[in-house]
Amino acid sequence: xxPYVLVTPNETRRKQLQQIAKKELNDLEQWKKxxxxxxxxxxxxxxxxxxxxxxxxxxxxxxxxQSKYQKKHKREEYVKAKKxxxxxxxxxxxxxxxxxxxxxxxxxxQEEMQRRKMFxxxxxxxxxxxxxxxxxxxxxxxxxxxxxxxPESTAWKRSHAYKQALREDENRRLEEMKQEQQRK
Numbered sequence: 001x002x003p004y005v006l007v008t009p010n011e012t013r014r015k016q017l018q019q020i021a022k023k024e025l026n027d028l029e030q031w032k033k034x035x036x037x038x039x040x041x042x043x044x045x046x047x048x049x050x051x052x053x054x055x056x057x058x059x060x061x062x063x064x065x066q067s068k069y070q071k072k073h074k075r076e077e078y079v080k081a082k083k084x085x086x087x088x089x090x091x092x093x094x095x096x097x098x099x100x101x102x103x104x105x106x107x108x109x110q111e112e113m114q115r116r117k118m119f120x121x122x123x124x125x126x127x128x129x130x131x132x133x134x135x136x137x138x139x140x141x142x143x144x145x146x147x148x149x150x151p152e153s154t155a156w157k158r159s160h161a162y163k164q165a166l167r168e169d170e171n172r173r174l175e176e177m178k179q180e181q182q183r184k
Contacts, residue, residue: 049056 051059
């Protein structure tokens with residue numbers, strides 16, 4: 001016994017299949033013969049029309065010349081349509097960019113308004129805070145009194161005193177340099 005098994009064909013089954021196939025082929029041939037189209041009978045006609053050969057050739061020449069112009073015209077129309085489509089595309093893109101710029105501008109305006117509003121609120125708060133501090137420092141009596149110097153005047157005095165001290169220091173250094181020059 002080898003690595004495979006050989007199955008012998010069934011001769012009776014094979015003959016039956018061949019007979020069926022032959023019968024079907026004969027039936028097909030007979031059907032083709034029965035349904036073959038008959039002969040075609042056409043009445044004779046004069047071909048070529050009623051025009052002379054010179055006239056036909058002249059018409060062909062005219063059609064050829066016109067076809068050149070038609071092709072050129074079609075090409076021009078195609079170029080025009082293409083340019084129009086490109087222009088429409090560019091306008092569409094410009095409109096989109098314009099919308100984006102307008103939205104950005106509106107957003108900036110809104111942020112600016114919000115910033116101003118917050119600044120005004122903060123300024124109002126700081127002003128009220130300063131006024132309340134000043135009110136605390138002032139006497140509560142209704143009599144007419146001179147106002148005591150507020151924090152702004154002391155700040156001015158301090159800056160003035162600091163500048164004066166800087167000037168004196170600078171003057172002293174200049175005097176020392178003059179004396180040193182005189183010694184040399």
